[in-house]
Amino acid sequence: MKKKSKDIKSFVENILLGRRSIYCQININQLGELMMKLINHFIEEKAMKFPECSKLIERSFFGLCPKCGILIRGMDLAIASTLKEQTDNDNDAMTLLMEGPREIRLLAEGKCANPTCTEKKIEVHWEYMKG
Numbered sequence: 001m002k003k004k005s006k007d008i009k010s011f012v013e014n015i016l017l018g019r020r021s022i023y024c025q026i027n028i029n030q031l032g033e034l035m036m037k038l039i040n041h042f043i044e045e046k047a048m049k050f051p052e053c054s055k056l057i058e059r060s061f062f063g064l065c066p067k068c069g070i071l072i073r074g075m076d077l078a079i080a081s082t083l084k085e086q087t088d089n090d091n092d093a094m095t096l097l098m099e100g101p102r103e104i105r106l107l108a109e110g111k112c113a114n115p116t117c118t119e120k121k122i123e124v125h126w127e128y129m130k131g
C-alpha cells in the first residue's frame with residue numbers, strides 16, 4: 001500500500017531518501033512551501049540542474065483532489081505555486097495569472113482546480129519514474 005507522509009517535511013525527506021511511491025495531504029495554499037522545499041533539496045542535495053529537476057517533477061509528481069478526484073500535473077502545481085509567490089508584489093505576474101488557465105489560477109488562490117469543487121486540501125503524490 002502507498003505510504004502516507006504526515007507532513008511536508010517528511011514527504012520531502014522520504015522522496016530524497018529514494019522512496020518511490022508516497023503521498024501527503026496538504027492545504028492547497030501550502031503548495032508553494034512544498035515545491036520550494038522539493039526543488040531546493042533536489043538542487044542542493046542531489047546537485048541537480050533546474051531543467052533536470054523540472055523534468056523529474058513532470059514525470060513523477062502529481063496532485064489529486066481528495067473530494068472530486070481531479071488530477072493535476074506536476075508542472076501545473078509548480079507553475080501555480082511559483083505564480084502565487086510572485087503575485088504577492090508583482091502586477092505583471094498577477095496579469096499573467098489572471099489570463100492563464102483557470103485551473104492554475106484557482107490553485108494559486110488556494111482552491112481546487114475544479115471550479116465547482118469546494119475542497120481546500122490536495123493530495124500530492126510522488127510516483128518515481130525513471131527518465
Ligand SMILES: [Zn+2]
Binds near residue numbers: 068119
Ligand atoms: Zn476538487
